[in-house]
Amino acid sequence: MISDGWRTASLLALASPGGRRALSARRFDTRGPTRDVTTDNARLPTLEDVARLAGVSRATVSRVINGIRNVNPELHEVVWNAVNATGYVANRAARSLVTRRTGTIALVVSDSESHDDDPFMSRFFSDPFFGRVVGGLMSALRPAGIQLALQLVGADQARGQLVGDLRQGQADGSVVLSLHPGDTLPQLLADAGLAGVVIGRPARPVPISHVDVANDRGAALAAEHLVSRGRRRVGMITGPIDVPASVDRSAGFRAAMARLGQSFVPSVIGNFTHESGERGMRELLADNPDLDGVFVANDLMAQGGLAALHELGRRVPDEIAVVGFDDSSAALAARPQLTTVRQPLEDMAAEAARLLMAHIDNPGRETAAVVFEPTLVVRASS
Amino acid sequence: MISDGWRTASLLALASPGGRRALSARRFDTRGPTRDVTTDNARLPTLEDVARLAGVSRATVSRVINGIRNVNPELHEVVWNAVNATGYVANRAARSLVTRRTGTIALVVSDSESHDDDPFMSRFFSDPFFGRVVGGLMSALRPAGIQLALQLVGADQARGQLVGDLRQGQADGSVVLSLHPGDTLPQLLADAGLAGVVIGRPARPVPISHVDVANDRGAALAAEHLVSRGRRRVGMITGPIDVPASVDRSAGFRAAMARLGQSFVPSVIGNFTHESGERGMRELLADNPDLDGVFVANDLMAQGGLAALHELGRRVPDEIAVVGFDDSSAALAARPQLTTVRQPLEDMAAEAARLLMAHIDNPGRETAAVVFEPTLVVRASS
DNA sequence: CTCGATTCGGAGAGCGCTCTCCAAGGGAGT
DNA sequence: ACTCCCTTGGAGAGCGCTCTCCGAATCGAG
Numbered sequence: 001m002i003s004d005g006w007r008t009a010s011l012l013a014l015a016s017p018g019g020r021r022a023l024s025a026r027r028f029d030t031r032g033p034t035r036d037v038t039t040d041n042a043r044l045p046t047l048e049d050v051a052r053l054a055g056v057s058r059a060t061v062s063r064v065i066n067g068i069r070n071v072n073p074e075l076h077e078v079v080w081n082a083v084n085a086t087g088y089v090a091n092r093a094a095r096s097l098v099t100r101r102t103g104t105i106a107l108v109v110s111d112s113e114s115h116d117d118d119p120f121m122s123r124f125f126s127d128p129f130f131g132r133v134v135g136g137l138m139s140a141l142r143p144a145g146i147q148l149a150l151q152l153v154g155a156d157q158a159r160g161q162l163v164g165d166l167r168q169g170q171a172d173g174s175v176v177l178s179l180h181p182g183d184t185l186p187q188l189l190a191d192a193g194l195a196g197v198v199i200g201r202p203a204r205p206v207p208i209s210h211v212d213v214a215n216d217r218g219a220a221l222a223a224e225h226l227v228s229r230g231r232r233r234v235g236m237i238t239g240p241i242d243v244p245a246s247v248d249r250s251a252g253f254r255a256a257m258a259r260l261g262q263s264f265v266p267s268v269i270g271n272f273t274h275e276s277g278e279r280g281m282r283e284l285l286a287d288n289p290d291l292d293g294v295f296v297a298n299d300l301m302a303q304g305g306l307a308a309l310h311e312l313g314r315r316v317p318d319e320i321a322v323v324g325f326d327d328s329s330a331a332l333a334a335r336p337q338l339t340t341v342r343q344p345l346e347d348m349a350a351e352a353a354r355l356l357m358a359h360i361d362n363p364g365r366e367t368a369a370v371v372f373e374p375t376l377v378v379r380a381s382s
Numbered sequence: 383m384i385s386d387g388w389r390t391a392s393l394l395a396l397a398s399p400g401g402r403r404a405l406s407a408r409r410f411d412t413r414g415p416t417r418d419v420t421t422d423n424a425r426l427p428t429l430e431d432v433a434r435l436a437g438v439s440r441a442t443v444s445r446v447i448n449g450i451r452n453v454n455p456e457l458h459e460v461v462w463n464a465v466n467a468t469g470y471v472a473n474r475a476a477r478s479l480v481t482r483r484t485g486t487i488a489l490v491v492s493d494s495e496s497h498d499d500d501p502f503m504s505r506f507f508s509d510p511f512f513g514r515v516v517g518g519l520m521s522a523l524r525p526a527g528i529q530l531a532l533q534l535v536g537a538d539q540a541r542g543q544l545v546g547d548l549r550q551g552q553a554d555g556s557v558v559l560s561l562h563p564g565d566t567l568p569q570l571l572a573d574a575g576l577a578g579v580v581i582g583r584p585a586r587p588v589p590i591s592h593v594d595v596a597n598d599r600g601a602a603l604a605a606e607h608l609v610s611r612g613r614r615r616v617g618m619i620t621g622p623i624d625v626p627a628s629v630d631r632s633a634g635f636r637a638a639m640a641r642l643g644q645s646f647v648p649s650v651i652g653n654f655t656h657e658s659g660e661r662g663m664r665e666l667l668a669d670n671p672d673l674d675g676v677f678v679a680n681d682l683m684a685q686g687g688l689a690a691l692h693e694l695g696r697r698v699p700d701e702i703a704v705v706g707f708d709d710s711s712a713a714l715a716a717r718p719q720l721t722t723v724r725q726p727l728e729d730m731a732a733e734a735a736r737l738l739m740a741h742i743d744n745p746g747r748e749t750a751a752v753v754f755e756p757t758l759v760v761r762a763s764s
Numbered sequence: 765c766t767c768g769a770t771t772c773g774g775a776g777a778g779c780g781c782t783c784t785c786c787a788a789g790g791g792a793g794t
Numbered sequence: 795a796c797t798c799c800c801t802t803g804g805a806g807a808g809c810g811c812t813c814t815c816c817g818a819a820t821c822g823a824g
Contacts, residue, residue: 044550046780057804062782070801089550093478094780097809102475104531131512138534147552148532149486152520168426168471170529303715333715335689428810439774444812452772476810479779 045086054082104147106171111179136349173356181243195359197352201244209367211348216252218341218374222295222323223256231293235266237280239297277301281308299324303334321382336380427468436464486529488553493561518731555738563625577741579734591749593730598634600723600756604677604705605638613675617648619662621679659683663690681706685716703764718762
């Protein structure tokens with residue numbers, strides 16, 4: 001069907017830069033002076049170019065590239081050769097336009113109450129948390145050829161804007177990282193019928209998929225570890241009582257300790273800051289001077305607790321053992337280094353990405369909650 | 383080929399809302415079962431819809447929206463009303479296709495030697511650095527309606543891939559954050575003629591714009607501060623000698639100390655890690671026991687240095703003052719908290735974004751280097 | 765009152781891709 | 795041998811937008 005002569009001819013045509021350049025130049029002449037011709041002389045190859053070189057139609061090249069349906073294996077190879085020869089890469093915008101997919105998902109970092117920029121940034125990016133999430137997302141997204149777009153939303157007004165943009169197709173879906181319990185964003189997303197996956201359980205039940213770590217099981221690991229270290233009088237510094245993760249950690253720890261024989265766990269409530277850990281530890285010891293172990297609901301507070309312990313002259317871990325939660329940078333920075341519960345964040349993020357992709361591919365899919373098991377990282381503080 | 387009858391029929395169908403819906407439904411019926419019709423019934427308004435509602439042509443609406451040329455003010459308002467009434471938002475893909483702009487810039491985090499994922503992630507995301515950069519970029523990009531896409535590149539092979547994707551128009555340009563001196567990426571970008579701005583001076587001169595902090599001036603600030611605190615025997619722990627920032631800090635510190643009357647500054651070389659700071663401090667004091675001040679080229683090493691000092695029983699800052707560089711999370715975590723030199727990262731990132739946008743708008747623009755002034759953050763260690 | 769200059773808005777041609785039709789060819793069944 | 799089906803590949807119609815033409819309308823000047 002396809003004559004060798006023709007195919008050769010087309011190859012020759014492509015091989016001669018003159019012809020191409022002329023075509024290209026003419027096209028851009030019509031665009032007026034705003035466009036600098038010098039930057040465009042290297043016009044990118046299109047499907048058409050590949051098709052011509054391969055001696056087939058656009059449709060066939062498209063089929064080969066997208067790996068669909070039935071294409072003669074022989075042609076298949078011819079096409080791929082042409083693709084490689086031209087250095088063709090599909091134009092995202094064009095593809096997007098017709099498929100109605102952007103090939104992008106948004107990582108939405110949502111802070112309900114963005115005061116200044118400062119607390120927002122530092123609380124969130126200050127530790128490996130964000131990096132681990134990004135890494136995990138990437139590991140799942142890259143093989144699928146999907147881009148990650150970063151969106152930071154603070155004020156509520158920005159929230160509505162975001163949903164609008166998302167609806168319009170800025171992204172096919174979003175992974176939400178909420179800094180505040182009871183964030184309205186998950187609900188907004190659900191209401192708008194947008195594909196989304198939340199990392200961390202939302203405070204109120206929302207019809208949206210999420211991935212989470214078994215905070216209660218993590219706390220239980222801490223309890224088991226402390227008891228296995230011979231600690232019999234164990235206390236706890238909890239996080240805020242309106243944060244789901246915090247609630248689960250406290251409940252899980254109490255339940256595990258009860259199971260292990262300590263029915264009452266003296267506790268004080270902190271707010272996840274270094275300072276509140278310091279204060280919490282002082283309070284806790286003031287009321288219960290004979291404690292020999294403390295579980296602290298996050299590393300930052302645990303670090304503060306260690307500082308307090310140091311000033312109080314209590315030796316760690318000899319006199320009193322401390323276990324944190326998160327395995328953040330604070331755990332390594334603390335002296336002694338902190339035994340802590342680690343969330344498999346990379347895995348969680350990767351799962352979030354996969355879940356999101358599943359929702360995107362199948363909008364009717366019902367929401368799911370995937371819960372991961374934490375692990376204990378033993379260091380010098382226990 | 384296509385009968386006029388058919389064409390007329392479809393036009394009529396388009397004119398009547400009912401017909402449109404029917405057409406639309408038919409279109410999606412043919413897409414097979416993968417597409418859930420319920421999610422598509424809320425088809426997004428197009429320019430065409432707005433134009434029809436406003437009683438003008440697509441072209442006019444487009445002109446109004448893009449704020450160009452001469453449109454009758456009266457019509458202008460009519461069009462905007464129609465836009466608001468329909469809730470129209472321009473389709474990025476379609477616009478992209480014709481403008482050849484994606485409205486996206488890539489934040490490329492490049493690590494020349496990505497061993498495992500671990501050092502990559504932790505070194506980079508472990509501190510506010512990344513967050514501050516992202517925040518700064520966003521502040522400049524959001525007003526311009528430009529998206530930020532995250533790209534992590536490790537292996538060299540990924541580097542080539544990235545350049546390919548970038549060329550093809552994944553993004554209009556990129557801001558490069560290189561973790562390793564002598565990264566090839568800036569050069570690759572320059573060679574490919576892609577718009578790019580590097581944060582931090584590249585090790586070798588590359589024809590690409592960059593923003594940087596005046597590392598030498600920052601070191602001078604540290605020197606002036608130490609001297610003003612009455613320190614007369616000051617030493618230094620430097621960073622690796624192949625990192626430009628490190629070289630500038632050392633040179634700047636030496637020059638400033640010479641100017642202030644201390645012609646020789648005892649130094650040891652570190653590698654920016656906590657451990658090397660610890661070791662460096664011991665070495666430095668072993669050779670120069672009478673030092674009363676030390677400038678350390680980054681906070682992590684300074685933190686290590688403080689730990690060594692603590693173990694050696696030297697009181698900080700009474701007996702010996704320590705000044706770090708970066709104002710990272712380590713500075714706050716250190717005991718005592720670290721006096722350190724802070725880079726105006728947000729401003730630098732914002733400037734990088736503006737510079738990049740300028741390059742995008744004007745491809746012929748010549749490259750620029752913008753250097754920012756650091757500030758000194760005084761805390762308890764000096 | 766006519767003519768050129770100028771302003772304004774519409775028509776329509778693409779941007780590069782996907783995917784539905786449809787035609788052509790080849791193999792198997794009757 | 796003929797029909798029918800199945801496989802394969804081409805033609806071409808859009809996706810929603812921008813922007814160049816060009817025609818119409820308005821205005822001022824001669």
